[in-house]
């Protein structure tokens with residue numbers, strides 16, 4: 709009992725030291741511009757498991773624990789929005805048993821997120837599931853809806869979990885919704901006049917504008933991400949937030965997702981701060 713007690717006190721001592729160190733680092737970082745929204749592509753979970761001769765699914769389980777730490781770091785430092793790519797529509801093409809295992813893991817973890825001691829309660833997180841939720845099985849869809857409803861009143865920070873998501877699907881969905889809206893507004897079910905234009909010259913009030921499409925994006929409630937972190941050294945966007953990342957800083961450390969650490973996040977933020985004023989000028993089109 710004594711040794712368990714001393715192990716626990718050493719553990720908590722180390723944890724509070726680390727938390728103190730993190731707070732010190734965040735203090736320094738907040739001298740510069742801090743990101744409001746960070747998006748993550750959690751790449752490399754299977755490769756991590758393979759490299760350690762583990763079962764494939766164990767890589768994803770460890771990946772989930774890594775995600776919990778990363779969320780804690782982000783919210784502790786004042787990031788308001790975090791968006792993660794948890795499962796793309798293309799991932800449905802994986803072997804059926806792998807898709808099933810990932811869905812089971814998702815279900816288990818969504819339920820865990822709603823428990824009393826979870827990170828969701830500790831940080832007052834509002835959870836959004838983003839994507840074509842109709843492609844999910846009944847159980848996962850119901851769990852996702854339950855999590856959204858249970859956290860709907862949380863207003864401190866936001867976690868958007870992209871599942872059954874691709875950016876092109878989101879854009880097509882938003883255009884379709886914009887089109888339906890225009891038809892309703894004009895009460896012209898067969899109007900052939902509705903077009904899409906890029907927003908400079910207003911040709912026709914029936915035209916779908918960029919702002920219409922933006923209002924109908926699944927992610928319309930969040931500002932565009934400031935930083936996108938994709939692990940495993942991949943520099944592709946893989947159909948993730950294509951519409952929202954024009955002025956986003958992309959950081960792709962070579963580390964596999966389960967090995968990403970606090971220091972990678974710090975490095976990503978420092979790099980973002982280095983290019984921040986340039987990105988802002990581009991965003992505001994001041995040169």
Ligand SMILES: CC(C)=CCC/C(C)=C/CC/C(C)=C/COP(=O)(O)OP(=O)(O)O
Nearest residue numbers: 750751752753754755771772794814817818
């Ligand atoms: C409820 C909730 C938030 C759950 C999230 C669980 C989680 C960690 C999902 C990651 C899924 C995924 C397909 C990651 C990419 O790694 P990969 O499988 O493509 O690995 P690879 O890049 O090595 O092939």
